[in-house]
Structures are given as C-alpha cells and as structure tokens.
Amino acid sequence: MSSTQPPSEPAAPARTLSGVLLWVLVAGTGAFALGGIALHRGETINSAWLLVAALCVYAIGYRFYSAFIAAKVLGIDPTRATPAERFNDGRDFVPTNKWVVFGHHFAAIAGPGPLVGPTLAAQFGYLPGTLWILIGAVLGGCVQDFVTLFFSTRRDGRSLGQMARDELGPIGGAAALIGVMMIMIILIAVLGLVVVNAMKHSPWATSTIAATIPIAVLVGLYMRNIRPGRVLEASLIGVTLLLFAVAGGGWLDHQETLRGFFDYDATHLAYWIIGYGFAAAVLPVWLLLAPRDYLSTFMKLGTIIALAIAILMLRPDIKMPAFTQFIDGSGPIFGGKLFPFVFITIACGAISGFHALIASGTTPKLISSERDMRMIGYGGMMMESFVAIMAMIAATVLDPGVFFAINSPAGAVGAEAIDAVAKISSWGFPVTVEQMQNLAQQMGEASLFARTGGAPSLAVGMANLLSSAFGAGLLAMWYHFAIMFEALFILTTLDAGTRVARFMLQDMLGNIYPPLGRTSWYPGVLLTSGIVVAAWGYFLYMGTIDPLGGINSLWPLFGISNQMLAAIALCVGTTILIKSGKARYAWVTAVPLLWLVIITSSAAWQKLFSPDLRIGFIAHANDLADKIAAGVLPPDKALQAPHLIFNDHLDALLAALFMLINWVMVFETIRISTRVLRGRTCPPLTESAHEPSRLVEDWVRD
Amino acid sequence: MQMMKLLRKLINAVRRLSGDDAYERYLQHFQAHHASEAEPLNRKTFFKLEQERKWNGIRRCC
Numbered sequence: 001m002s003s004t005q006p007p008s009e010p011a012a013p014a015r016t017l018s019g020v021l022l023w024v025l026v027a028g029t030g031a032f033a034l035g036g037i038a039l040h041r042g043e044t045i046n047s048a049w050l051l052v053a054a055l056c057v058y059a060i061g062y063r064f065y066s067a068f069i070a071a072k073v074l075g076i077d078p079t080r081a082t083p084a085e086r087f088n089d090g091r092d093f094v095p096t097n098k099w100v101v102f103g104h105h106f107a108a109i110a111g112p113g114p115l116v117g118p119t120l121a122a123q124f125g126y127l128p129g130t131l132w133i134l135i136g137a138v139l140g141g142c143v144q145d146f147v148t149l150f151f152s153t154r155r156d157g158r159s160l161g162q163m164a165r166d167e168l169g170p171i172g173g174a175a176a177l178i179g180v181m182m183i184m185i186i187l188i189a190v191l192g193l194v195v196v197n198a199m200k201h202s203p204w205a206t207s208t209i210a211a212t213i214p215i216a217v218l219v220g221l222y223m224r225n226i227r228p229g230r231v232l233e234a235s236l237i238g239v240t241l242l243l244f245a246v247a248g249g250g251w252l253d254h255q256e257t258l259r260g261f262f263d264y265d266a267t268h269l270a271y272w273i274i275g276y277g278f279a280a281a282v283l284p285v286w287l288l289l290a291p292r293d294y295l296s297t298f299m300k301l302g303t304i305i306a307l308a309i310a311i312l313m314l315r316p317d318i319k320m321p322a323f324t325q326f327i328d329g330s331g332p333i334f335g336g337k338l339f340p341f342v343f344i345t346i347a348c349g350a351i352s353g354f355h356a357l358i359a360s361g362t363t364p365k366l367i368s369s370e371r372d373m374r375m376i377g378y379g380g381m382m383m384e385s386f387v388a389i390m391a392m393i394a395a396t397v398l399d400p401g402v403f404f405a406i407n408s409p410a411g412a413v414g415a416e417a418i419d420a421v422a423k424i425s426s427w428g429f430p431v432t433v434e435q436m437q438n439l440a441q442q443m444g445e446a447s448l449f450a451r452t453g454g455a456p457s458l459a460v461g462m463a464n465l466l467s468s469a470f471g472a473g474l475l476a477m478w479y480h481f482a483i484m485f486e487a488l489f490i491l492t493t494l495d496a497g498t499r500v501a502r503f504m505l506q507d508m509l510g511n512i513y514p515p516l517g518r519t520s521w522y523p524g525v526l527l528t529s530g531i532v533v534a535a536w537g538y539f540l541y542m543g544t545i546d547p548l549g550g551i552n553s554l555w556p557l558f559g560i561s562n563q564m565l566a567a568i569a570l571c572v573g574t575t576i577l578i579k580s581g582k583a584r585y586a587w588v589t590a591v592p593l594l595w596l597v598i599i600t601s602s603a604a605w606q607k608l609f610s611p612d613l614r615i616g617f618i619a620h621a622n623d624l625a626d627k628i629a630a631g632v633l634p635p636d637k638a639l640q641a642p643h644l645i646f647n648d649h650l651d652a653l654l655a656a657l658f659m660l661i662n663w664v665m666v667f668e669t670i671r672i673s674t675r676v677l678r679g680r681t682c683p684p685l686t687e688s689a690h691e692p693s694r695l696v697e698d699w700v701r702d
Numbered sequence: 703m704q705m706m707k708l709l710r711k712l713i714n715a716v717r718r719l720s721g722d723d724a725y726e727r728y729l730q731h732f733q734a735h736h737a738s739e740a741e742p743l744n745r746k747t748f749f750k751l752e753q754e755r756k757w758n759g760i761r762r763c764c
Contacts, residue, residue, distance in 0.1 A: 090731040091755060103719045109763045229749040231722040285757040286750070293762065294720070354763045362761065496762040503758070 023063065030056025037127065037322070044317040047393045050126070051311065054134055054389045058382045061138035066378040069143065073577070073585040074150045078371040081693040083156045083364060093157070095368030098375060104366065105380045107297045108358045109145075110304070112455075112490045113348025113562075114388035116194060119395040119454035120555060121345040122403065123331040125323040126396040128342045130389065136343070136350025137385035140592035144566055145355045146377030147573040147589055152360035153373065154687045159361040163572050164665075166686040167579065172668040175661045176568050177504070180357065182654065183561040184501040185532070187354075188277070189539035190554040191490045196269045196544060197453035197551075198483050203259035204249040204444055206269070208480055209487045210262065211245035212295070213276070213288070220291035231294060238295045239302075242488075246481050250444060266544035273494075274537035280495040281502055281529040289495045296489040303485045307390050307462060310469035320396035320403065325427065332408035332424075333452070334552045335614030336606065340599040344559035349388025351592065353565025355381065369693065394461035395454075401431025402439060406457040409549025410450045412614075417449055444476030452549040455486045501532045542647045545640060548614060553651055556607060560600050560655060564662045567596040571669040578673045579685050586673075597666055604659040608652055617655065621648035724752060 033053035037045065070076040087093040096104075121129040152158055158166070161180060165173025199206045219238040227233060252258050264272070280288050324331075327338035334345065348354070359377060367373060395403065404413075404424045413420040417433045424431050440448045443460060451457070459482035466478045503519065505528045510517015516524045543550025570593035577586045610616035613623050624641045627633050633641060675682045717723040725745050732742045743751070 090728060090735070091752075097718070099715075100718055108761060111763045113763070223749070224746075228746040229722075229725050229752075231720045231724075232717060235720065286753050289757060290753050298720075348763075352763070358761075358763055493762050496757075499757065 023060070026056050026059050030060060037130070040322065044319050045126075045322075046315055047311060047318050047397065048315040050130060050318070050389060050393060051315070054130075054386060057134045057138060058386065061142065062378060062382060065138065066142065066146065066374050069146060069378070069588060070374045073582060073588050074147065076150070076370045076373065077690075078369050079693055080370055081691040082153055082367045082370060083688070084366055084368055085693055086691060087156070093365045096366040098368070098372035101363060101366045101368075101372065102376050102380060105358065105363045105376050106383050107301065108362065109352070109355045109380060110300065110384050110387055111348065111493050112191060112194065112486060113352060113354075114384055115391045115458055115486065116454040116555075117346040117348055117559070118388050118392040119458050120333055120407070120551070121342050122320060122392060122395040123324060123326050123333045123407070124338055124342055125327070126318055126320050126392060127322040128327070128338055129346055129392055132342055132346055133350050133385055133388045133392065136346070137381060137388075140566075140595070141349075141351035141355070141385065142378040142381040143588060143592060144351060144353075144569050144573070145359045145381040146373065148356045148569050149359040149363060149367075149373050149377035150370075151573060151576050153364035153367055153370065156688055157361060157364040158686075160356045160569055160572065163360060163576075163686075164568065167572055167575050167683060168665075168668045168672055169683055172571070172665055175664045175668075176572075177508075179561070179565055179568055179658075179661045181501060181504050182657070183354070183558075183565050184497050184504075185535045186539065186554065186558045186561050186654070188494050188497045188501075188536040189543065190551070190558045191493055192270070192273050192277070192536065192540040193543040193550050193554060194453035194455050195487050195490050196266050196273060196540070197451055197549075198455040198459070198487060199264070199269050200266045200451075201263055201447070202445055203262035204253040204476075204480050205483045205487075206262040206264065207252050208245050208249035208484045209491075211248065212242060212292070212484065212488055212491070215241045215245065216288055216292040216295060218291075219295060220287045223291060223294075224286050234291070235294045235298050238291065239298055242295065242299070242484065243481075246477060246484055249480055250476060253444060267541065270537075270541050270544045273540065274533060276491075277494055277498050277537070278529060278533045280491075281498040281533060282525055285499075289492075289499065292488070292495065293492050296492040299485050300489050303462075303482075304387055304390075306466060306470070307394070308386075310465040311390055311393055313469050314465060316393070316397040316465065318393065318396045319398065320400050324400075329612065329615070332404060332412040334555060335612060336556065336603075340603045340606075341556065343599040344556050344563065344603045346388065347559045347562040347566075349385055349391070351563065351566050351596070352384075353562050353567070353569055355384075356565060356569035391458060394458055394465060397464065398457065398461050399429075399431065399435075401425065401429040402435065402460070403457055404429055405431050405436055406448050406451050406460065407454065408450060409452050409547075409552065411547040411549060413450075415450075417447075420449055442475045443479040445479075450549070452551045454551075455483060459483045459486065498529065498532050498536070502528045505532060542643070546644070546647075547637075552614060553617070553648075556603060557651060557654055557658075560604055560607070560658050563596050563600045564658045567593055567600065567662050568665050570596065571665045575669050575672050576685070579676050579682070580687070583673075583677065593666075593669075597662060600662055601659055604655045607655045617648045617652035621645045621652075624648075725749070 030053060033049050033056060037049050037053055084093045084095040088095060118129050118133065151163060155163060161173060161176045164176035199209060215238055219234045222237065223229065223231065223234045329335060329337035363376065401424055405420060413423045421431050421433050436448060440446065443463065448456060459479050462482040463475050463478035467475050506517050506519060506524060509528065515521050518524060539554060543554050546553065570589045573589040574586050574593060577589060606615055607617055609618065611619050613620045624645050628638060628641050672682050725748055728748055729742055
C-alpha cells in the first residue's frame with residue numbers, strides 16, 4: 001500500500017528443480033489423500049488419511065496462497081517500521097520475537113470452540129466437517145486473521161470496532177460494536193452449558209472443577225505476594241495441584257457422604273456457574289482470572305501436544321461413516337440440514353470472527369516486522385484448524401452408537417436407557433445398554449447417556465487415545481483429566497469474556513452517566529457485571545431446562561454470531577482493499593465474505609421460519625402455545641412452557657438481529673466501495689504514514 | 703556441552719513465552735531508555751501494574 005513497491009515476500013527464491021518437485025509431491029500426496037477420504041467406502045478408514053490430507057492442504061495453502069496474499073494483495077513491507085518499533089514503550093508496544101508472538105497469539109485464539117464444534121458436527125459423518133475445516137481455514141479463516149492483523153498493524157494496532165468506524169463510518173462502527181457485545185453473551189452462555197453438562201450428576205468432575213478455583217487463587221497469591229512474577233514456578237505448582245485434584249476427585253467419588261456434596265443436577269450447576277461468573281468478574285484479576293489463565297494456557301498447550309503425539313503414534317481407525325443419514329436435517333444432536341448447518345456448527349477451526357478481536361488490538365502491538373505477520377496471522381489459524389481436525393478424529397474414533405448415545409439429548413431419543421439404545425440402534429448405529437454401562441464404569445461415571453455439549457464425548461475419545469498412547473489403562477483418570485482440561489479453559493473464557501463485555505457496557509453507559517464509565521467506581525463495576533452475568537446467565541439457565549438439551553438452540557446461535565463477526569472483519573478488510581486501490585484483489589476477502597453471508601443468512605432464516613420444530617424458533621413457540629391451549633401438556637411441562645415460548649421468541653429476535661447487523665455491514669461495504677470506485681468522497685484511509693524501520697539494519701533475528 | 707547450551711536455550715524460550723523473565727526485560731529496557739529519568743519499579747509493583755494492564759482488553763478467544 002506504500003507507493004514504493006516493497007520487495008516481494010518471501011524474497012522470491014530461485015525456482016530450483018528439487019523445489020518444484022517437492023511441491024508437486026506435496027500436492028500429489030494431498031490430492032491422493034483427499035481423494036482416498038472422499039472415495040473411501042469401507043467400514044472404517046484410518047485417521048492417517050485425514051492427517052496427511054490436512055498437513056498437505058496446510059502446507060500448500062501456506063506456501064502459495066499466504067505468500068500470494070502477503071506479496072500481492074497486502075504488500076507486506078519489511079522495511080516499514082511497525083507500531084511496536086515506533087512506539088516501543090516497553091509496555092503495550094514491544095517488538096517481540098516472532099515465535100514468541102506466535103505462541104501468544106495461538107494461545108489467545110485457541111479456545112474450546114475448535115474442540116466442541118467438530119464434535120457436534122460429527123453427526124453428519126466425518127467428511128463434511130473435515131472438508132469444511134480444511135477449505136474454510138485455508139481460504140477463509142486464515143485469510144481473515146492475516147488480513148485483520150495486517151490492517152490493524154498498519155493502523156497502530158487499532159481494534160476491529162475502531163477500524164469499522166474509521167473506514168466504514170458510524171453506522172458500520174455501531175453495528176460492529178453491538179455485534180461484538182452480543183456474541184460475547186451467547187458465547188459465554190453456550191460454553192457455560194457445555195461445562196454444566198459435563199458436571200451434572202458427576203461428583204468426580206464437579207469436585208475437580210471446583211478445586212481449580214482455590215488452586216488458581218493460591219497460584220495468584222503466590223505470584224503476587226510470595227514470589228512476585230515467578231510465573232513458571234507458580235504455574236508448575238498449580239499444574240501439579242490440578243493433577244492431584246483429578247486424582248482426589250476419584251477418591252472423593254467413592255466416599256458416600258462426600259460425593260453427595262458435589263452431586264447436582266444441571267439447573268443447580270447453572271446457578272453455581274452464574275454465581276462464580278459474577279464473583280470472577282468483580283474480584284481483582286490477579287486473584288482468580290490471571291492465574292487461572294496461566295494454568296489453562298499451560299494445560300491447553302500441553303494437552304494439545306499430547307493429543308497430537310497420541311494421534312500420530314496410534315493412527316486410530318475412524319468408525320463413523322463418511323456421511324450419515326442426518327445430512328437430511330433429522331440429526332439428534334442438533335436439527336438442521338448439512339447446508340448450512342455444518343458451516344455454522346464448525347465456526348472456530350474453519351473461520352472464527354472472534355479471532356479478529358485478537359488479531360486487531362492485542363497482537364499487532366507486539367509485531368516487530370511486517371514479515372512476521374504471515375506466520376502469525378495465517379499460520380496461527382492453521383494451527384487452530386489442525387486442533388479442530390484432531391477433535392474431529394477424537395470424536396469419530398468412537399463407535400458411532402456410543403457417540404450418539406452420549407451426545408443425544410433425552411428429548412430426542414428418550415430419557416430411559418433402553419429407549420435410547422433402541423432408537424439409536426434403529427438408525428443403524430448399534431449400541432447396547434451394557435456397552436454404555438461398561439463405558440461409564442470405565443470412565444468413572446454413573447451414566448454417559450445424554451451428556452450433550454460435546455465435552456464428555458470428546459473426553460471419552462481423548463481418554464481412549466491418551467491412555468493407549470501414554471498410559472497404563474487409567475481410563476477414568478484420563479477421562480476426568482480431559483474434562484478438567486476443557487472446563488479449565490472454558491471457565492477462563494467465561495471470566496475473560498464477562499470482563500470484556502463489562503468494559504464494553506461501561507464504555508457505552510459511560511456516555512449516559514459518566515461515573516458508570518469509570519472502571520474503578522465499585523458500584524458501577526457491580527452493576528455492569530451484574531447486567532452482563534444476568535444476560536448470559538439467563539440463556540444458560542434456559543439451556544438447562546430446555547427439553548431439547550439447550551445446545552440445539554444455543555450452539556447454532558453462537559455459530560451464526562461468530563460467523564457474523566467474521567463477516568464484519570471481512571467487510572472491513574474488503575473495504576480497505578478497495579479503498580487502497582487493490583480492487584482487483586478484493587476477491588481474496590470478498591469471496592469468503594460472500595460465502596459467510598450466504599450461510600449465516602440461510603441459517604438465521606431457517607432458525608426463524610423453518611416449520612421443523614427442532615429448527616424454527618417461531619414454529620416451536622407456536623407449537624407449545626397450541627399445546628397449552630389444547631391442554632395436552634403434563635402439569636410440570638405446562639408450568640415451564642410459557643418460559644420456553646418467551647425464550648424461543650428471544651432466540652428468534654437474536655437470530656434476526658444477527659442477520660440485520662450482517663446485512664447492514666454488507667450494505668455499508670457495498671455503498672462505500674461503489675463510492676470509491678466511482679471516485680466519490682468517502683471516509684479516508686486511516687493507514688499510518690510510512691516510516692522506515694531501523695530494526696531491519698541492526699536487528700539480528702534469533 | 704552442546705546439550706547444556708541447547709537446554710539453556712530451551713529454558714530461556716519457555717521463560718520468554720510464559721513471561722517469567724518480564725521483569726528482567728523491563729529492567730533492560732529501562733536502563734537502555736529511561737535510566738536518567740527515574741528509578742525503576744520494584745519487582746512486585748511491576749507485576750502488579752503489568753497484570754492490570756494486560757487484562758484491560760480482549761485476551762482470550764473461544
């Protein structure tokens with residue numbers, strides 16, 4: 001975007017014969033593996049096929065497409081000083097080694113999303129989800145992250161919302177801000193529900209997860225007062241204690257009286273989570289949030305690496321078919337056809353709008369050279385996509401019958417074990433009550449039926465893999481370790497998300513009543529935290545009493561909102577590309593944008609107006625209203641029904657609002673772009689002026 | 703000898719990634735740029751401020 005043509009990136013290596021041959025080989029292997037997966041029609045397929053296909057697709061995407069984007073579309077210019085170099089204040093802006101930035105960026109973007117989404121989408125079979133994860137990431141998600149990172153870095157690390165306001169004007173800016181706020185609420189509610197479903201009637205899981213709170217506080221005190229800033233020491237102590245907590249939970253599970261203290265149903269657990277969320281939001285960060293984040297980051301990276309090693313070592317067979325009959329929309333885990341719901345269900349791992357919030361604002365302030373952005377932006381998302389592929393493998397190596405028995409809500413298959421197995425077996429996925437009982441016993445649980453949300457089935461898959469690879473058949477330990485690991489960083493997201501939503505709310509309310517905007521005014525903090533927690537708490541509570549399991553309505557809403565945020569980021573990216581005279585390359589962001597608009601709009605439309613009771617919110621509400629009027633509901637259901645109807649209407653309103661925000665952004669993008677192309681006035685580009693980098697000369701990369 | 707060097711490098715990398723060496727880096731930066739202006743913060747205060755600053759924005763994703 002500078003007037004001088006930057007050197008292309010990477011510095012155009014001379015094409016050697018061996019280099020060409022190598023990439024032909026990679027392309028050939030990838031094509032062969034993908035073809036093998038797509039055409040395979042046996043009982044099982046080895047997961048090595050998926051791994052090879054994934055690695056080849058990533059390699060080619062990174063080597064060629066990201067290089068094209070870096071050199072031609074964005075015009076990466078290593079001679080240009082980054083904000084970190086120009087403002088180097090030793091605090092926010094610090095030029096940082098690219099591997100360190102990569103580590104921070106990856107740790108920030110990789111959350112529970114890429115683990116849960118593919119697990120749920122496995123109801124369609126392993127193929128649709130896998131293809132979407134690979135193609136969506138290479139052409140969509142990685143591009144979004146990379147482009148956003150680049151444009152934010154060129155604008156002194158401005159946030160997505162600010163960039164939307166600057167480049168698209170106040171309407172686009174406001175739409176982006178409201179969108180971010182709402183995605184936060186839905187995200188926290190649905191993740192809370194995932195944890196609740198993993199803990200319900202499981203004293204082992206509940207006590208272990210409860211123990212993570214005092215452990216985090218202890219680590220916080222250690223880092224603050226006992227040995228200030230000794231992050232590694234403190235984390236090491238914390239991780240050791242967490243492992244003891246997993247083992248201790250197993251002991252506690254066998255104590256008749258003690259286990260009663262940790263045995264709750266979903267609704268009570270939801271109350272606990274809501275109370276916890278409020279406490280975490282108003283307590284100082286150093287006491288709970290920051291130490292928990294350290295622990296969860298260590299756990300997360302460690303477990304992801306362990307899982308990768310286990311999968312590479314074992315290369316287990318995938319037992320799920322390539323496609324199941326549920327592509328017709330009758331799936332028990334969530335209702336809806338393959339199109340568009342596989343693209344909504346897997347958001348993180350293919351394309352996740354939330355990343356744009358990290359890629360603008362936080363990470364750009366650390367980038368020491370524009371050259372590093374390709375690896376951090378594009379490569380970081382590729383890693384996350386690989387995590388999603390591993391989650392898909394862990395979910396599909398289970399017997400399909402077991403997978404559906406764990407993930408299907410009682411509302412879809414029946415509350416009694418005998419009904420559930422009969423129903424699931426009738427679909428062609430044989431499973432027996434004894435099989436499920438044995439499995440539950442091996443995993444140290446009372447029952448694994450109807451444990452919706454994806455976490456328990458992922459934990460069963462991970463426990464099988466990890467115990468075969470590392471250890472001694474301690475299945476129950478590995479299972480609860482996996483549950484603890486998922487809960488740990490879901491709760492971190494919950495704390496951090498509540499806090500961010502609170503800041504945003506304070507910011508907005510501060511315009512009306514200034515003291516509310518002050519982050520240090522305690523009544524304001526209590527009030528705004530309360531509002532945020534009440535908002536997600538409401539959806540969480542409704543999720544636990546929803547007869548269809550809550551995930552069925554909340555996860556698609558989360559997917560739609562996350563894709564909407566991605567669409568916002570791509571709108572901003574497309575506008576900037578066109579404004580800076582790169583209209584001929586605008587397809588790089590416009591094509592994924594178009595796809596996102598198609599899938600979010602059609603999904604939102606179906607969630608609103610589908611006559612299928614499990615898909616359409618309005619149809620479901622009307623059905624309940626008719627049943628109340630006809631008096632056919634049993635008394636306890638009749639009592640709940642008005643709440644459910646109200647909730648359906650609220651969900652419908654949200655879906656409509658997401659669609660509206662999406663279209664406002666697209667409309668603004670088209671409006672501004674046409675003005676630019678016709679040479680009319682529009683908000684000017686806000687790129688910072690070019691300043692030559694001095695790091696290029698005197699900085700030796702290590 | 704080679705092993706020790708490699709191990710040291712690894713430990714440094716882990717310390718760097720986790721922010722364990724943040725205070726040492728802060729002191730270095732301070733001595734290089736602001737040595738004449740004021741006294742550097744002590745370890746405890748530095749980490750206090752650092753943590754508050756870090757959590758003032760979106761740090762974690764889904």
